[in-house]
Amino acid sequence: MTTTSDATVAVRPADGIHSHVPLTGGRLPRGSAWLVLAGGWAFAGVFFALLWAGGVTTTFSIVGTVFFGTVLFDIVLYVISRIVEGPRRALDRLVTSLVSTAFIIALLPLISLIWTVVVGGMARLDASFFTQSMRNVIGDGGGALHAIMGTLLITLAATIISVPIGLLTSIYLVEYGRGSLAKAITFLVDVMTGIPSIVAGLFTFALFALVLGPAARSGFMGAIALSVLMIPVVVRSSEEILRLVPAELREASYALGVPKWLTILRIVLPTSLAGIVTGVMLAIARVIGETAPLLLVTGFTFSMNYNLFNDRMMTLPVFVYTQYVQAAGVSAQASVDRAWTAALTLIVIMLVLNLAGRLIAKFFAPKRGL
Amino acid sequence: MTTKVTVRVGDRVFSTTTVVAGVVILATLAAVAIFLVIQSIPALLAPKGGLPNGATNFWQYVGPLVFGTVWAAFLALLFATPLSVGIALFISHYAPRRVSQTLGYIIDLLAAVPSVVFGLWGIVVLAPFVQPLYQWLGDNLGWIPLFAGPVSGTGRTILTAAIVLAVMVIPIMTAICREVFLQAPRLHEEAALALGATRWEMIRMAVLPFARSGIISAIMLGLGRALGETFAVAMVLSPAFIVKFAVLQAQNPNTIAANIALQFPEATGLSVNALVASGLVLFAVTLLVNVLARWIISRRAAFSGANG
Numbered sequence: 001m002t003t004t005s006d007a008t009v010a011v012r013p014a015d016g017i018h019s020h021v022p023l024t025g026g027r028l029p030r031g032s033a034w035l036v037l038a039g040g041w042a043f044a045g046v047f048f049a050l051l052w053a054g055g056v057t058t059t060f061s062i063v064g065t066v067f068f069g070t071v072l073f074d075i076v077l078y079v080i081s082r083i084v085e086g087p088r089r090a091l092d093r094l095v096t097s098l099v100s101t102a103f104i105i106a107l108l109p110l111i112s113l114i115w116t117v118v119v120g121g122m123a124r125l126d127a128s129f130f131t132q133s134m135r136n137v138i139g140d141g142g143g144a145l146h147a148i149m150g151t152l153l154i155t156l157a158a159t160i161i162s163v164p165i166g167l168l169t170s171i172y173l174v175e176y177g178r179g180s181l182a183k184a185i186t187f188l189v190d191v192m193t194g195i196p197s198i199v200a201g202l203f204t205f206a207l208f209a210l211v212l213g214p215a216a217r218s219g220f221m222g223a224i225a226l227s228v229l230m231i232p233v234v235v236r237s238s239e240e241i242l243r244l245v246p247a248e249l250r251e252a253s254y255a256l257g258v259p260k261w262l263t264i265l266r267i268v269l270p271t272s273l274a275g276i277v278t279g280v281m282l283a284i285a286r287v288i289g290e291t292a293p294l295l296l297v298t299g300f301t302f303s304m305n306y307n308l309f310n311d312r313m314m315t316l317p318v319f320v321y322t323q324y325v326q327a328a329g330v331s332a333q334a335s336v337d338r339a340w341t342a343a344l345t346l347i348v349i350m351l352v353l354n355l356a357g358r359l360i361a362k363f364f365a366p367k368r369g370l
Numbered sequence: 371m372t373t374k375v376t377v378r379v380g381d382r383v384f385s386t387t388t389v390v391a392g393v394v395i396l397a398t399l400a401a402v403a404i405f406l407v408i409q410s411i412p413a414l415l416a417p418k419g420g421l422p423n424g425a426t427n428f429w430q431y432v433g434p435l436v437f438g439t440v441w442a443a444f445l446a447l448l449f450a451t452p453l454s455v456g457i458a459l460f461i462s463h464y465a466p467r468r469v470s471q472t473l474g475y476i477i478d479l480l481a482a483v484p485s486v487v488f489g490l491w492g493i494v495v496l497a498p499f500v501q502p503l504y505q506w507l508g509d510n511l512g513w514i515p516l517f518a519g520p521v522s523g524t525g526r527t528i529l530t531a532a533i534v535l536a537v538m539v540i541p542i543m544t545a546i547c548r549e550v551f552l553q554a555p556r557l558h559e560e561a562a563l564a565l566g567a568t569r570w571e572m573i574r575m576a577v578l579p580f581a582r583s584g585i586i587s588a589i590m591l592g593l594g595r596a597l598g599e600t601f602a603v604a605m606v607l608s609p610a611f612i613v614k615f616a617v618l619q620a621q622n623p624n625t626i627a628a629n630i631a632l633q634f635p636e637a638t639g640l641s642v643n644a645l646v647a648s649g650l651v652l653f654a655v656t657l658l659v660n661v662l663a664r665w666i667i668s669r670r671a672a673f674s675g676a677n678g
Contacts, residue, residue, distance in 0.1 A: 063499070092568035099464055102456025103473070106544075109537045110480050113491045120494075168391030176385050177392070185392045187664065188399050194591070194660035195653070196598020198627045199402070202649040206405035214642060228398060235395070261384035289484025292600035292631050299635070317486045321601065324490060343487045350482045 026084040033093070036080070037073045044069035063108055070101050114347075121344025123337040134302040134314075139331035144342050146304045147319035150219060151349075154298065154315060155288050157223035157308055158230055163280055165227075166234025173235070174242040175264055192232040200228040201293025208297070219305070219313035222298035226287045233286055237279025241272045274364035281357035285350045291317035316346045402653070410647035412640060422633075422641045432648050437613045438528070438623030439652065442603060443596035445532035445617065450539050450596075451589055457540070458547030463573060474548065481541035489605030492534040493526065497606065500533070501525030504618045515615065522620040526608040529617040531625075534602045539592040546591060550584030551577055583666050590663030594656050597627075604628035626652040 044065045074097045082090035132143035169189075173182055204225040208216045245268050253263040269276075299312035300322050320342045327335035413421065414428050425431035457477060461470050501524065508521035558576040567575065609624035609632070624632075626648050634645055 088568055088571070092570040095570040095573075096464060099456045099460045102453045103460045106453060106457050106477060106480070106537075106540055109491075109496075110476070112495060113483060113487070116491055116495050117487060165391045165394055168388045169395055172385075172388035172392045176388055181389075181392065185395060188396060190664050191657060191660050192395070192399055194594040194598075194656055194663075195402070196600070196627055196656055198598065198600045198630055199406070199649050199653045199656075202409075202630065202646050203402040203405055206409040206646060207401065209409065210405070214638075228402070231395060231398070259378045259381050261378075261380045264384070285482060289482075289486070291484065291486040292627065295631060296634050317484055317601075320484075320486045320490065321605070324493075324605070339490065343484075343490055346484055347482075347487060350484065351479075354479075354482050 026086070028081060028084055032080075033077060033097070036077045037070070040071075040073035040076065041065060041069035044072060063112060066104065066108065070104055074098060074101060117340060117344050117347060120337070120340030122341075124341040125344070129338070129341055133304050135304070137302070140334045142334075142338065144314075144316065144319050144338065144345065146301070147314040147316045147342065148345070149304065149306065150298070150313040151288060151316040153306070153308055154219045154222045154226065154294070154313065155284060157220060158226035158287060159280065159284060161223060161227040162230040162234050162283070166231045166283075167238050167276065169231075169235050170238035170242055171264060171268075173239050175260070175268070189232045189235045192228075193236065195228065196292075197225075197229055197290050198292040198296070200225045201296035203228065204293065204297045217297060217299040217312045218310060219298050219308040222294045222313065222315070223308065225293035225297055226290060229290065229293070230283050230287045233283040234280060237282065238272075238276050241275030241279060242268065244275070245271050274360055277364075278357040278361040281353050281360070285353040285357070288353070289317055289346055289350055291321055294318050295321065316342055316349075320346065406646060406650040406653060409643055410650045411643075413643035413647040416640055416644070421644050428644065428647060431644055432626070432651055434611055434613045434623055435626045435629055435648055436651060436655075438609075439597055439625040439627070439655075441615070441623060442528055442532050442535060442625050443593055445529065446535035446539060446596045447589060447593055449533060449536035450543055450592055453536070454540050454543035454588065454592070455547055455585060457544045458551055459573065459577075461544070462548050462551040463569070463577070474545075477541050477544050480537065485538065485599060485601045486605070488534055488538055489601045489603075492530060492602060492606040496533065497525035497530050499525075500530055504529070508618050517618055518616045519618070520620070521618045522608070524608065524620070526606055527618055527620070528607060528622040531603045531606045531622075532617075534606055535596045535599055538599060538602055539595045542595055543588045543592040546588035547581070547585055550581040550588075554580045583669065587663045587666040590659055590666065594659045594663065597625075597656050597659065598652060600627040600631045604631045 044067075047068070048065050074094065077097055078090055078094040081093045085093075128141060129143040130148070131145055132141070133146035134142045134144075135146075169185065173186060176182075177185070204221050205214075207224075208221050249267050249271060250263055253267045254260070258266070294315045295318050298315060298318070300318050301312040301314050305311055305313045320339050323335050323339035323342065327333075327339070413431075416428060421428065421431045461473050461477075465473055501522070504521050504525060504527065507517045508519045511517045512519050554577040558580070559572055562572040562576045563569075603625050604627075607622050607624065607628060608620055609628065610621035612621055612623055614621075614623065630645050630649055633641065637645055
């Protein structure tokens with residue numbers, strides 16, 4: 001902290017005449033940063049518009065405008081600030097603008113992606129997309145009903161497997177877990193969160209290949225693979241919520257002579273129900289978009305299949321992938337359109353799950369001081 | 371108390387059930403390792419000429435894939451690390467309090483997009499967008515081996531895959547960095563400001579030293595995610611069976627996960643075992659990275675009390 005002594009009270013010699021010595025350093029007027037940002041964007045916009053008009057680029061590049069305009073803003077603001085305010089404030093402004101730039105850069109792909117998916121998905125957003133399968137469809141038409149049903153069934157099965165195991169484990173960790181077993185479980189759950197999804201798919205394949213042979217594919221295998229990915233998420237979120245339940249509630253229950261297991265079932269779980277449901281919904285949202293394990297162990301098909309335990313099933317992410325990859329020939333565009341609409345459907349499902357999870361957490365959270 | 375403490379049947383049943391659930395998780399993780407090993411053994415012992423890509427033994431087969439995986443993840447982290455730290459700082463220390471939580475949600479939205487959609491976006495939007503940029507890089511900076519030509523005409527190179535990967539790991543890295551930055555001791559920050567430090571000087575002196583290990587563990591977790599990511603790479607990359615550092619060419623080293631996803635549906639016999647074995651290698655690498663990350667976090671938790 002040697003630089004902070006008197007640099008803020010910058011004494012600048014006023015052109016040889018020492019008649020007045022300013023007591024404060026120069027400051028840029030408020031809002032000048034915004035002005036420079038707008039100027040940078042406008043300048044880059046004009047530049048790209050000229051490129052467009054001149055025929056160098058085929059379309060007006062919005063992303064280029066925002067990106068290069070922001071970079072221009074960073075440089076210009078630093079230079080101006082260094083002249084007026086001195087190096088320390090200039091560095092501060094530079095970092096401020098760089099940090100804001102980082103945020104804007106991160107928003108660009110998100111906006112571009114959502115824009116592309118919505119525009120591309122509109123092409124086939126019709127009734128037949130949600131009421132037909134791809135059986136005997138060559139070229140236009142067809143739908144993703146089989147994929148939507150498959151995704152719902154497999155995710156439901158995965159939820160039925162993961163929630164009891166995950167919830168009971170988190171109860172063990174919070175209410176009973178002492179010693180090395182609890183430590184080992186906590187550690188391994190953390191590690192399990194990082195398992196690549198494709199490894200979960202390979203594991204399920206290896207497991208079932210020993211029993212049913214290497215050609216076995218079924219929706220249930222997909223559910224197992226998704227459970228491997230989902231269980232650690234459920235454990236972590238429920239554990240966090242269960243730890244928030246006040247110890248006074250438990251002690252009051254014990255004092256009334258209620259056994260521990262009933263205390264957990266009747267006091268602890270109802271108190272934390274909203275949080276647990278939220279955690280489960282976020283966990284579902286995490287696995288519903290998984291492609292790799294499902295492509296490996298449930299395969300793909302063009303027909304409806306409601307049976308989890310027999311034969312291949314289509315799922316939405318795999319539908320997106322296969323429709324895009326298999327697009328060829330005259331009707332390639334129809335196939336690509338189906339892929340985009342399926343992607344849009346998938347994103348909408350995930351957004352609804354995320355939003356519902358957060359809303360439940362917000363509105364049904366236990367009130368303080370009952 | 372003179373009466374003997376009796377354990378109720380309900381208690382015993384319930385606590386045993388919870389223990390069983392916990393043990394199931396341990397068993398699952400063990401089973402993942404065991405079954406992968408069982409299915410890998412034929413590939414590890416494969417005779418000469420039995421493996422795909424003309425490899426003479428398994429390590430020769432998996433070598434280029436390991437290189438591609440690590441190289442793509444490294445490039446992705448090169449983009450993602452400064453961006454994540456910047457975004458996290460923006461949310462925790464720069465943005466107004468009222469909107470900072472909303473901004474956090476917006477970044478979390480990125481995490482909600484399925485990887486296959488990222489792949490689709492990468493191939494349809496990003497690759498054509500960056501291709502002219504690559505052409506320019508190749509023409510003007512081609513003397514640097516990294517940017518050596520001939521430049522890919524489609525833009526489907528390992529650099530594009532790395533950009534998509536970076537976008538995908540930014541949410542998780544930002545979330546961890548943000549949490550650590552928010553935990554930085556408030557008194558230190560205020561003391562720095564009171565001594566006349568600018569906001570950046572305050573962050574450099576009070577926040578970043580405190581958050582250093584948190585940032586490192588965020589990088590490790592992002593690395594774990596980037597190593598295992600499948601479809602974003604499988605769809606964007608135009609792969610070949612090679613080892614090279616050039617990032618703009620049409621032939622790129624493939625990653626383990628993408629290779630499995632592309633080859634598995636058509637694979638039979640020994641090549642299935644080879645794919646499972648490469649998955650085992652991926653599992654081991656990500657496990658190592660994740661354990662290291664957790665270890666760094668727990669070490670930090672052990673002495674952060676003294677700092678606060």
